[in-house]
Amino acid sequence: MxxxxxxxxxxxxxxxxxxxxxxxxxxxxxxxxxxxxxxxxxxxxxxxxxxxxxxxxxxxxxxxxxxxxxxxxxxxxxxxxxxxxxxxxxxxxxxxxxxxxxxxxxxxxxxxxxxxxxxxxxxxxxxxxxxxxxxxxxxxxxxxxxxxxxxxxxxxxxxxxxxxxxxLEKRELRSGLAEVLKHALIGDPELWRLCTAGFQVHGGSIHGLGSPWYLEASIAVKTRIVQEDPYEKGLRALLNYGHTVGHALESYFLESAEPLTHGEAVAIGMICETWLDAPEKAIGIAEMIFRVFSHRRIPESAFPELWNLMLQDKKNTAGQIRMAVPGEASFTMSILEPTPEKIKDSFLFYNSLTPNP
Ligand SMILES: NC(=O)c1ccc[n+]([C@@H]2O[C@H](COP(=O)([O-])OP(=O)(O)OC[C@H]3O[C@@H](n4cnc5c(N)ncnc54)[C@H](O)[C@@H]3O)[C@@H](O)[C@H]2O)c1
Ligand SMILES: [Zn+2]
Structure with missing residues (x-):
């Protein structure tokens, strides 16, 4: 309806x-x-x-x-x-x-x-x-x-x-799905549950995407956040979940033979950023993400450049990276200020994951 x-x-x-x-x-x-x-x-x-x-x-x-x-x-x-x-x-x-x-x-x-x-x-x-x-x-x-x-x-x-x-091309559709998953993690556990049940990967094409049953629930989360914080003074920072790491990866891979789409980068970003806050939770999120997105190894030689790219993010000040991740309850957030070493560990964690065949 x-x-x-x-x-x-x-x-x-x-x-x-x-x-x-x-x-x-x-x-x-x-x-x-x-x-x-x-x-x-x-x-x-x-x-x-x-x-x-x-x-x-x-x-x-x-x-x-x-x-x-x-x-x-x-x-x-x-x-x-x-x-x-x-x-x-x-x-x-x-x-x-x-x-x-x-x-x-x-x-x-x-x-x-x-x-x-x-x-x-x-x-x-x-x-x-x-x-x-x-x-x-x-x-x-x-x-x-x-x-x-x-x-x-x-x-x-x-x-x-x-x-x-x-x-819309399938890759673009899949890319947009990262924001849907983001909204589910930020504010709608039921949507997350439905996504877990709904998205199945078969030979590279996603079944469950065809009829966008997830659209309205996803819009509801974005709408509520904007309503509470129209000018990005507080809670709206949560919409950037996955994007601090995600934007750096997107920029880094832009120069490569196979660039990542925005959503592919944000999906990795959500895994890494969650790991920085709660490693256990990151495992569950990764499991879901690999139903939709394939694994893309982050070369260790890229770590310093990725850190520099993150520092350029306009939300950071004086050499410190700040990122908002979802808190315990829906529509709450925790602010993290990870060190370069921690970020590096989060990449190593991501690299160590083996998606389901
Ligand atoms: N204002 C905001 O709050 C906000 C939030 C998130 C992202 N953005 C911005 O959104 C932009 C990315 O948006 P996007 O991913 O939609 O990219 P896009 O607008 O470039 O669209 C992606 C591609 O799909 C094509 N396309 C669009 N609709 C199609 C359709 N129905 N059928 C076939 N082809 C179609 C486009 O021509 C384009 O080639 C970025 O610039 C980003 O900064 C803004
Ligand atoms: Zn985004």
């Missing part, structure tokens, strides 16, 4: 957007509607979206190149130029149809256009549905540094229709 989540001044609608979007749009009475897509969502998602939304094919669409490497000022220039070309009014609506890159950048461009026009998030990746589209954080990368320039601004609404997951 589709659910609606109210988050401060906006609603996150889940389920078939046919049932919600057209009425919502009519009630709002925007003078103009435009869409922002990337090459892939233009091809795979736009026809479905227009049909479900009841919008004509003549609606203006700004298409940008796909990929994180385009989440920068140059591409914002393209989007703002598109807005200028169609004389986008302040009373218009911008619909971001895509993954987290489109959501973050389309949102940022809308938030800054004439000091802000309304925007809607229509996420099309699992990561965006469960994480990026919720919470009003908008940013672009600058000089290669992630999410350096940005603002907080809430969307007018979010429409999460799982139909779009059908065309």
């Amino acid at each position: 589709p659910q609606h989540f109210h988050l401060n001044d906006y609603t996150i609608y889940t389920g078939d957007l046919r049932d919600t979007f057209p009425d919502w749009l009519r009630e709002r009475g925007y003078v103009q509607v435009i869409l922002v897509t990337d090459k892939n969502t233009h091809r795979h998602c736009l026809p479905v979206f227009l049909e479900k939304a009841g919008l004509p094919g003549t609606i203006p669409v700004i298409e940008i190149p796909a990929g994180e490497q385009h989440k920068n000022l140059d591409t914002c220039g393209l989007i703002w130029q598109g807005m200028l070309d169609i004389r986008l009014d302040r009373k218009a609506l911008v619909v971001n149809l895509g993954g987290g890159v489109i959501g973050d950048m389309g949102g940022f461009c809308a938030a800054t256009w004439k000091r802000g026009v309304d925007y809607v998030q229509a996420p099309t990746t699992l990561l965006a549905m469960t994480d990026a589209a919720i919470g009003g954080k908008l940013a672009i990368d600058f000089q290669g540094i992630k999410n350096t320039i940005g603002v907080f601004r809430n969307p007018a609404a979010v429409f999460v229709d799982p139909v779009f997951l059908q065309t």
Whole structure:
């Protein structure tokens, strides 16, 4: 049964957007509607979206190149130029149809256009549905540094229709699942239990992913945290669980022949960070994670560089690494300040794990 989540001044609608979007749009009475897509969502998602939304094919669409490497000022220039070309009014609506890159950048461009026009998030990746589209954080990368320039601004609404997951590459889907598992560990033991029962790996493809029964429970956790801490003053740090180690691994392997996806890196990060807090617990988490993700050895020669990458994390101060991991009860956290030696041991622990065949 589709659910609606109210988050401060906006609603996150889940389920078939046919049932919600057209009425919502009519009630709002925007003078103009435009869409922002990337090459892939233009091809795979736009026809479905227009049909479900009841919008004509003549609606203006700004298409940008796909990929994180385009989440920068140059591409914002393209989007703002598109807005200028169609004389986008302040009373218009911008619909971001895509993954987290489109959501973050389309949102940022809308938030800054004439000091802000309304925007809607229509996420099309699992990561965006469960994480990026919720919470009003908008940013672009600058000089290669992630999410350096940005603002907080809430969307007018979010429409999460799982139909779009059908065309998403399996590796992207799996990657988004790391955030679902993260949310389960942060705030929903029942979701964790269901994931443990629900995800089975057969010859590299995941059974249990097809129908995204885990979507709403996952959104509920993110929504609750953002509700309690919209401006990241406290509890929202918990959403970064797995990401201190995860981001370092993601950057490190970016240079390798086989880069890790964000979710693959975060999955390893959750194992290592949990081990730093409670080694017993890390074993159980690892067991679940290896149902979804394969094991990727971390070379010992990489340890010093990984430490340096972690130190660059903006949440750290004066040579000390700080990370939030889930506490005993749901929606509580412990703050860890591990030494380089401890971190190294957590990598060795991870390397020592042998996933189920
Ligand atoms: N604002 C936040 O709170 C927040 C939170 C987490 C992540 N993020 C940001 O999200 C971004 C990552 O998002 P992402 O993983 O969705 O990446 P993405 O937007 O690059 O999408 C991944 C790939 O899938 C393609 N794609 C998207 N939807 C598709 C579909 N339905 N069918 C086929 N192909 C499709 C895209 O074109 C792209 O090539 C990062 O930039 C990250 O910083 C933001
Ligand atoms: Zn993440």
